[in-house]
Amino acid sequence: MQRREFMRAVVSAAAAPTVLLGQQQNTAAPTPPAPVPWTAGLNPSTPVPTAEIAEAVAEGAPRFFTPAQMATLTRLSDLLLPPIGSKPGAVAAGVPGFLDFFVGSSPADRKQMYQGGLDWLDSEAKKKYSKPFAQLDAEQADTLLKPWLRTWMSDHPPMEKHADFVNVAHADIRAASINSKPWSDAPAAGAQEKTQVALYWYPIEPDPYCTRSMATPQPKRGAKPTQPGTEIRRNY
Amino acid sequence: MRQEQAEVLIIGSGHAGGMAAKILTEKGISCLMLNAGPIVDVARNAERKPAYELPYRGFKPPGRLAHVFQSNEFNANVWVDEEEVPYTFAPQNPYNWVRVRLFGGRSLFWSRQSFRLSDYEFKAKSKDGFGEDWPIGLEDVAPYYSRVEEIFQVYGKPEGLPQYPDGNFVIDENPWPTSMLRFAEAGKKIGVPVCRQRSSHGRDGLASSINLLLPDAFATGKLEAVENAVVRNLTVDKNTGLINGANFVDRLSRREMTVKAKRVVLAAGTLESTRLLMNSGLANSSGVMGHYLMDQIYGAGITCSVPEARGGKATRELMGGSALVPRFRNIDTKADGFLRGYALNVTSSLSALEARNFAAYGAELQKKMDEYYGSAFHMTIMGEVLGRYENLVRINKDVVDAWGIPVLDIQTKYTDNEYNMAKDAVKTAVAMSESAGFEVLSKNEMPNPPGYSIHEVGTCRMGNDPKTSVLNKWNQSHDIKNLFVVDGACFTSAGWQNPTMSILALSMRASEYMAEQIRQGNI
Numbered sequence: 022m023q024r025r026e027f028m029r030a031v032v033s034a035a036a037a038p039t040v041l042l043g044q045q046q047n048t049a050a051p052t053p054p055a056p057v058p059w060t061a062g063l064n065p066s067t068p069v070p071t072a073e074i075a076e077a078v079a080e081g082a083p084r085f086f087t088p089a090q091m092a093t094l095t096r097l098s099d100l101l102l103p104p105i106g107s108k109p110g111a112v113a114a115g116v117p118g119f120l121d122f123f124v125g126s127s128p129a130d131r132k133q134m135y136q137g138g139l140d141w142l143d144s145e146a147k148k149k150y151s152k153p154f155a156q157l158d159a160e161q162a163d164t165l166l167k168p169w170l171r172t173w174m175s176d177h178p179p180m181e182k183h184a185d186f187v188n189v190a191h192a193d194i195r196a197a198s199i200n201s202k203p204w205s206d207a208p209a210a211g212a213q214e215k216t217q218v219a220l221y222w223y224p225i226e227p228d229p230y231c232t233r234s235m236a237t238p239q240p241k242r243g244a245k246p247t248q249p250g251t252e253i254r255r256n257y
Numbered sequence: 258m259r260q261e262q263a264e265v266l267i268i269g270s271g272h273a274g275g276m277a278a279k280i281l282t283e284k285g286i287s288c289l290m291l292n293a294g295p296i297v298d299v300a301r302n303a304e305r306k307p308a309y310e311l312p313y314r315g316f317k318p319p320g321r322l323a324h325v326f327q328s329n330e331f332n333a334n335v336w337v338d339e340e341e342v343p344y345t346f347a348p349q350n351p352y353n354w355v356r357v358r359l360f361g362g363r364s365l366f367w368s369r370q371s372f373r374l375s376d377y378e379f380k381a382k383s384k385d386g387f388g389e390d391w392p393i394g395l396e397d398v399a400p401y402y403s404r405v406e407e408i409f410q411v412y413g414k415p416e417g418l419p420q421y422p423d424g425n426f427v428i429d430e431n432p433w434p435t436s437m438l439r440f441a442e443a444g445k446k447i448g449v450p451v452c453r454q455r456s457s458h459g460r461d462g463l464a465s466s467i468n469l470l471l472p473d474a475f476a477t478g479k480l481e482a483v484e485n486a487v488v489r490n491l492t493v494d495k496n497t498g499l500i501n502g503a504n505f506v507d508r509l510s511r512r513e514m515t516v517k518a519k520r521v522v523l524a525a526g527t528l529e530s531t532r533l534l535m536n537s538g539l540a541n542s543s544g545v546m547g548h549y550l551m552d553q554i555y556g557a558g559i560t561c562s563v564p565e566a567r568g569g570k571a572t573r574e575l576m577g578g579s580a581l582v583p584r585f586r587n588i589d590t591k592a593d594g595f596l597r598g599y600a601l602n603v604t605s606s607l608s609a610l611e612a613r614n615f616a617a618y619g620a621e622l623q624k625k626m627d628e629y630y631g632s633a634f635h636m637t638i639m640g641e642v643l644g645r646y647e648n649l650v651r652i653n654k655d656v657v658d659a660w661g662i663p664v665l666d667i668q669t670k671y672t673d674n675e676y677n678m679a680k681d682a683v684k685t686a687v688a689m690s691e692s693a694g695f696e697v698l699s700k701n702e703m704p705n706p707p708g709y710s711i712h713e714v715g716t717c718r719m720g721n722d723p724k725t726s727v728l729n730k731w732n733q734s735h736d737i738k739n740l741f742v743v744d745g746a747c748f749t750s751a752g753w754q755n756p757t758m759s760i761l762a763l764s765m766r767a768s769e770y771m772a773e774q775i776r777q778g779n780i
Contacts, residue, residue, distance in 0.1 A: 074310055101618045119314060127319040170616035172699035176326050176556055178613075188613070193316075195612055200308035200315045212609055212630035213623065217315050219331045221306040225359060226295035226485065228341070228508055228659065 077202060081118045085125030085132075090139040091117060092155035097142065098194050100162050106210035111194050114201035120193065138186030263289035264775070266503060266518035268488055268533070271362030272757055273744035273764045274524030275466030275474070276405075280768035281522075282479035286775060289516065291486035291505060293525070294358030297365065297467075306331075324353040326709060335359060335366070342658040345666045352667040353708035354528065360484055361467035362526060363711065364757075369457040369464050370581075370602075371411040372754035373402050373422040373762075377584065378641075381750050385587065385596050388549075388644045391749040392721045392730035395422060401762035409464050409761070413455035421452060421583035429453050434577050436563045436605055436634060436693075443692035444582065449685065451603065454579045457757075485509055487660050490537040491521060491740075499739045500539070506660045520739040520771070520780055524764065527745040528650060531716040532665050534742075535652045540717075540734040546727050547651050549644040549715040550669050551751035554599070556705030557679035558637035559686045560614050561695040562629050563605070571607050571631025579604045584641075584753050586681065594677035599640030600753045601686060606633045614698040634695055636686040640678045641753045642671065642707070644715055669707050679704050712756050714748035732767035739780045743767050 086094060098111035098120075111117075124135045145165050146154035154162065169187040171179045178189050195214075198204055205216035265281055267274050270292040281288050308315030311330045322328040325336050337356035346352045357363045377384060379391040379398075403425040413426035433441070441451035457464035474480040485508035492515075494501040502517040523530040531547055534540050566576050579602070586598035610633045615625045653666035683702045690697055720726025723735035732747050734740040743764035745756050752759075774780045 076309075103619050105620055105623050123313060123316060123319065128323075131319070166618070170618065172616055173613050174556075174558065174560060174699050174701040175611070175613075176705055177701040177703055191618060192613060196316065197314050202307075202309040205307060205309060211623065211627035214609060214626075217308040217331075218305060219308075220299075220303045221311065221331045222303045222334045224334045225297060225302045226509065 074202060076115055076119075081115075081122050083118065083121050085121045086136070086139070089143060089153070090136060091121065092153065093139045093143050094120060094135075096155040096157070096162070097139075097190065098198075100159060100166070101191050101194050102198050106213065107207045108209065108213055109198070109201075109203040109207060111198045114198040114203050116194055116197045116201070119197050119201075123193075123197070134186050134189065138183070138190060141183060141186070262502070262517040262519045263287065264518075265289070265520045265522055265771075266291065266516065267522045267524060268503070269362065269524035269526060269530070269744065270360050270466060270471065270482065271364045271524065271526065271744075272367075272466050272470070272761050273526075274522070275361070275364065275470030276761050276764040277522045277524055277741075277743050277768045278474035278480050279470045280765055281772055282474045282477040284769075284772040284776075285477075285479065286772055287479045288474070288481070289518065290480060290482040291488055291503070291516070292358070292360050292362075292482065292484055293487045293508065293529075294360065295484050295508075296360040324351065324706070324708070325355050326353065326705065327355060327711075342664070343656055344664050345653045345656055347668060350668065350670045351706050352669060353706045354665075354667065354713075355708065355711045356526065356529075360482075361465050361471070364464075364466040367464075367711075367757055368755065369459070369757075370755040371406065371409060371413070371455045371457045371758045373424055374398070374752050374754055374759050375420050375422050377420050377588065378750050378752035378754070381597065387596050389718070389720060389725070389749050392719055392726075397730075398759070398762050398766065401766045402758060405758055405761040405765060408469055409457040409758075410459055411455055411457050411758075414453040416450070416452045416583075418450060418452070418583060420585075420588055421450075421581075424455070426455070427458070431578070433580070434573065434605065435575050436566070436695075437578050437580055437603070439693040440603065440634070440689060440695075441580070443689040446692060447685075447688065449582055449585050449689065452581050452583055454581045454602075486514070487662070488525070488533055489660070489662055491533065491539060493537075493539065493737075498737065500737055508660070511660070520775070521741070522768070522771070523740070523742040523746075524744045527713045527716060528665060528667075530742050530744055530746045531650060532652070534717070535650075535665075536663055540727060540736045540740060542736050543724055543727055545646075545718065545725060547716050548646050548649045549718050549749075550648045550650055550667070550713065551642045551644045551715045551748065552707055552713045553642055553710040553751060553753060554638060554640040554671065554675050554679055554704035555710040556638070557640075557682055557702050558601075558635065559683060559690065559700040560610070560698050561634040561636075561690045562610065562614075562632040562698055563634050563695055564632070566607075566632035567628050567630075569630070573607070576605050576607050576631060576634075582636075586678075592681065595674045595681065596643065597641040597674075597678075598753060599638050599678050599682050601636045601638060601682060604635045606635075607631045608633070610698065634690070636682075636690070638679060638682040638704075639710070639753050639755070640675060640682065640704075642751050643674055644718070644750055645672070648707075650716055667708075671704060671707060675704060676702075712745075712751070714745035714751050714756055717742050717746035718749045719747045720749060731770040732763060733771070741767050741771055 095117045098116045102111040104110035143154045146157050150161050169184045171184050171188055179185050199214045200217055264287040267277050267288050267290045278288050313330050315330050317329050337358050376395050379394045382388050382390045406425040411426055412429045414429050415423040444451040486505045487508050488503050488505045490504055491500050492502045500521045505514050582601035584598035586592040610629045648669035650665045650667050652663045654663050656664045680702050683700050717727040719728040728747050732741050732743050745760050
């Protein structure tokens, strides 16, 4: 039997006694024979437990960025998306910790762009102001960031060195903030963006025997393109 | 096990396979449909969730679906995983193969733009000398387009332009907002037509094989369907040379299965149909199978702001709606630097402009976004990719998918024709926008990688000459007369148009021809 049909069969078996009882109430139905199937208790009147998201009650363990990179990322997050109105800034939205997890789980090209970008920002700060990026004031940091800001269209972030990191990190920091629970919980003012709420698709009849290791790895990305525009554009 | 042969075996359940099933079963012919993936039950398989409840806050799960730019964490599980069913390509020429194996295939998720091809596509070679003409013209397909448009409830408006053939539309009389009228006026000044969009409304907001085609086929009692049936190869009767069935593997149990059939309709999607034929070693006496892979260039375009809509002044009278600029290059005049042409999708929105349209951050950015809210006006390209022999797919025997089936190696790249077209599109869009008084905020001339449009066509092109084409003008194999390929693989040229209406019309036409051939006892 297909699993779906099996599930339907289970559900209808569970529902059947109630329906039958309902229909028989006027005719003094006999007590159903014991024991009642336990699945009869899995009905809409049994409340489903509620759960918090882990981030609401716990800290993620840092695992990828160095302490210096983390300090730079935290300052960068605070500068690019500070608290505005009632909305939390990127730091209160837990973005540095999230990006440590997210970038640390990512393919090498994203890792390298973030590590290289954070190290570059820190060294620029030391060169120009003789202190780490994490200790720059907003005006000082602006002189390092502003020259690299670009406007761009989706799937086509700037490819130029430094501009790529600044603009992609900016987009990532914003998206990770806006899609956080603290952002969602706070009221918006003006045109502040909304947390994405959408139809999430669970794995559909996943193949229990499929192991990803059976598959052949893709050719390595990042080799020199021979045609402009055909390289993968930072779409992970 | 059943002994008798299926009258017709249909492989694939999307628009092409769904239409074949509807037409054939309604003519009383029993069909067996195999689909590589499972049936979707949205109530069971999907749930509305906020991004913060997902592990990656809505970001695409790292390392997955690198070539599906359309994917994100919400929809990651609907696409074919490129590690489960890999394909290969030269590292400098990546290909975005975007696949769905759920029952109904990509018909579940398409954008629903609904266009006819014109004789500028069917007879393209006669007009500019490049490539091949189709063995059919608009007049051959028009009656089928009309019936498809009826089924799919295509909204549109007659425009009287030969390159944008009118059809059997539900007339769209929605008045255009003034920003769109200004844009159309700007087009008129330089001879660029700005027309109504044409879009399938289907039923209940869905225009899919699942709700518009397959229910009719099942209602006849003549359609049987099997899910999770991954077809390995077609089998051939050694005496007749005709196809007599298929071998498939059950996706979940890995059990090897065999089915017998008198005739086969391939509708697995352009590249899967070709892959299956190549893995079966069939129907390629011409040697052109796998060649002439085409699609459309997407990704180039511009984003503008309509100044009058800023500062909270965006209204429905001013903003919103959509339009289509049909191909206008190489119609009456000759463009510099490229053959054929492109269309522009034009949309205007009353919602936010994305942050990346402003070179600012923090409070300054938020101020910009507040100010510009509701003033967005976008143009994006849909450009014809030329059919070239060297843009091809072939079997890579060294790599297999999760079921041990050899995968496709895809060798394709864009040329100056496509790059020049993209540049021209951006230049034209900027000129029209500035003439309409809009502010251009961002632009991009670089097309996305080939395949991104999900409009891959060709590789089993149709033609009159069996030496230079795989299929005849009825989508029937020149080599094997009980084999029909009814999906996008049959295309001789790509056009700028979303291919769905053409795939549907050609599948309908081929299926009626097939039914008649069956009735006459020819196949």
